[in-house]
Amino acid sequence: MKKRVLFVDDEASVLDGLQRLLRQKRNEWEMAFAPGGREALGLMKEKPFDVIVSDMRMPEMSGAELLTTVMNEYPKTVRFALSGQTDREMFFQSLSSSHQFLSKPCEAECLINTIERAFSLRELLLSANLTRLVTQLRVIPSLPKLYVDVVSELRSPNASVQRVGEIIAQDMAMSVKVLQLINSAFFGLHYHVSSPTQAASLLGLDILKSLVLVVHVFGSAKNVHLPAGLVEHLWAHSLVVGRGAQALARKMDLDKRSVDDAFIAGLFHDLGRLLLILNLPEQYAQAIKGFQEKYVLLTDAETAVFGATHAEIGGYLLGLWGFSDPVVEAAAFHHRPSECIGNHTGILAAVHVASASDNIWGELSATRPYAELDKKYLEKAGFAAPLDDWMTLCRQVSAQGYKKNG
Ligand SMILES: [Fe+2]
Ligand SMILES: [Fe+2]
Numbered sequence: 291m292k293k294r295v296l297f298v299d300d301e302a303s304v305l306d307g308l309q310r311l312l313r314q315k316r317n318e319w320e321m322a323f324a325p326g327g328r329e330a331l332g333l334m335k336e337k338p339f340d341v342i343v344s345d346m347r348m349p350e351m352s353g354a355e356l357l358t359t360v361m362n363e364y365p366k367t368v369r370f371a372l373s374g375q376t377d378r379e380m381f382f383q384s385l386s387s388s389h390q391f392l393s394k395p396c397e398a399e400c401l402i403n404t405i406e407r408a409f410s411l412r413e414l415l416l417s418a419n420l421t422r423l424v425t426q427l428r429v430i431p432s433l434p435k436l437y438v439d440v441v442s443e444l445r446s447p448n449a450s451v452q453r454v455g456e457i458i459a460q461d462m463a464m465s466v467k468v469l470q471l472i473n474s475a476f477f478g479l480h481y482h483v484s485s486p487t488q489a490a491s492l493l494g495l496d497i498l499k500s501l502v503l504v505v506h507v508f509g510s511a512k513n514v515h516l517p518a519g520l521v522e523h524l525w526a527h528s529l530v531v532g533r534g535a536q537a538l539a540r541k542m543d544l545d546k547r548s549v550d551d552a553f554i555a556g557l558f559h560d561l562g563r564l565l566l567i568l569n570l571p572e573q574y575a576q577a578i579k580g581f582q583e584k585y586v587l588l589t590d591a592e593t594a595v596f597g598a599t600h601a602e603i604g605g606y607l608l609g610l611w612g613f614s615d616p617v618v619e620a621a622a623f624h625h626r627p628s629e630c631i632g633n634h635t636g637i638l639a640a641v642h643v644a645s646a647s648d649n650i651w652g653e654l655s656a657t658r659p660y661a662e663l664d665k666k667y668l669e670k671a672g673f674a675a676p677l678d679d680w681m682t683l684c685r686q687v688s689a690q691g692y693k694k695n696g
Contacts, residue, residue, distance in 0.1 A: 292319060292320040293320070294319070294320045294339040294340050294341070295342075296330060296343070297322070297342075297344075298325075298327065298329075298330045298356065299345040300325055300326055300345060304345065308323065322339070326351060327350060327351030327352075327355060327359075330342065331356070334360065334363075338366070340367065340368065341367065341368045342356075343370040343372050344356050344370070346372070353371055354371075357388050369387065369388045369389050370391075370404070371388040372392045373392075373394060374393070388614075389408065389614060389615045390615040391614070392404060406631065407630070408615055411605075411615060411618060412609075414602060415605060415622065419598045420597075423597060424606060426569065426570065427565060427570075428569060429565075429568045431506070431511075433503070433611060434464075434503070436464055437503050440454055440457055440495075441612070444499075452487055454486075454495055455490045458498070458502065459486045465485075467505045467509070468501050469484070469486070471501060475690065476529045478690070479492075497550055497553060497554065504558065507561070508521065508524075508525050508528075511568055521564070526691060527560065527648055528556070528557050531648055532554070533553070533556070534556060534643075534644030535553060535620075535637070535643075535644040535645075536552050536556065536640075537644075537683055538683065541680070541683065542640070548635055548636065551614060555638075558608055559601075559620065559621045559641050559645055561608065562599070562600030562602065562603035562607070576595055577594070578591070580595070589601065601621060601622055602622055616637045620637045624641045624642050624645055625664075634671055639668065639671055642664060642667075643668075643677070646662035647681050649662055663677075
């Protein structure tokens with residue numbers, strides 16, 4: 291069946307351009323073009339679309355408003371914000387209402403690639419094995435109320451760093467934990483951050499809200515009876531990989547948004563492991579045993595036991611929680627990036643290398659140097675040459691993380 295894709299822009303010339311650019315896809319996609327939000331919602335009502343790509347700045351109904359309505363009424367539709375505007379407000383709003391932000395002008399190849407990746411990601415996350423595994427999970431960390439409040443504030447037309455800081459500050463316990471983390475050696479900041487508002491303006495709201503979530507998720511695993519040190523280890527590994535992926539993304543000269551996404555993806559890349567440990571501890575122990583004794587990769591051992599891997603299940607939950615596509619994709623493919631189709635943004639590579647490096651050099655040592663690296667992928671994506679430098683950089687991040695936070 292053809293995929294249905296809807297493009298929305300108030301400028302006729304942009305729509306004409308898109309129509310021309312995308313003619314090559316007309317046998318695979320059923321495309322429609324709407325000049326505004328109202329028309330777009332009318333078309334959605336007739337028959338929902340699989341994907342909507344909307345301009346952000348439109349006179350009658352803004353792109354953020356349109357995408358938020360689509361999110362609420364048609365949650366299965368994949369939402370892309372396409373915008374030439376880079377102002378902060380527009381960006382905040384697009385962050386919380388879209389799966390991915392695309393900058394104008396967007397070449398046909400980039401647009402097609404992004405939409406196709408969105409389809410393949412969803413196919414992976416809806417695969418029968420994974421769905422079967424998901425239904426076995428009883429303990430799924432919920433989104434904390436604070437996080438939901440922050441996200442809804444970000445969606446409001448007058449969202450501000452100040453307001454978000456105030457909302458977080460109202461939850462004293464969470465503020466203390468998040469500030470502790472920000473002021474710890476992991477962040478390597480050279481000054482003391484004393485309030486959530488200051489943290490928001492220094493780190494950006496997207497990073498701050500992810501820290502609130504990661505602290506909550508790991509906090510909720512604290513009281514569960516698990517082998518000593520397991521959750522602590524995963525926590526340290528998550529932080530190290532977040533920082534490592536961020537450092538690699540900077541080294542690749544990615545834009546600020548992608549550097550932030552690399553950090554966030556690194557922070558959550560092994561969320562699936564936490565989920566499996568919490569829900570199916572005995573089977574997980576069995577998978578780890580297979581991994582250690584039979585000299586196989588962890589993901590292969592997991593597939594043998596569960597039919598899916600921690601990477602896919604983590605990606606699934608991140609998708610459900612509304613994380614952007616590049617973050618979900620990096621988590622879902624972080625062990626096998628070559629299975630991810632299309633051209634890549636660098637975020638996946640950053641998380642893949644940072645995680646593999648920490649598994650080799652860090653305390654989760656797999657004692658199999660480079661075995662976890664997907665060489666085929668790194669070569670194809672043009673990342674083979676800087677690999678040694680990258681590994682050195684990640685090793686420094688790991689050493690710093692474990693030394694100071696032991
Ligand atoms: Fe992993
Ligand atoms: Fe990892």
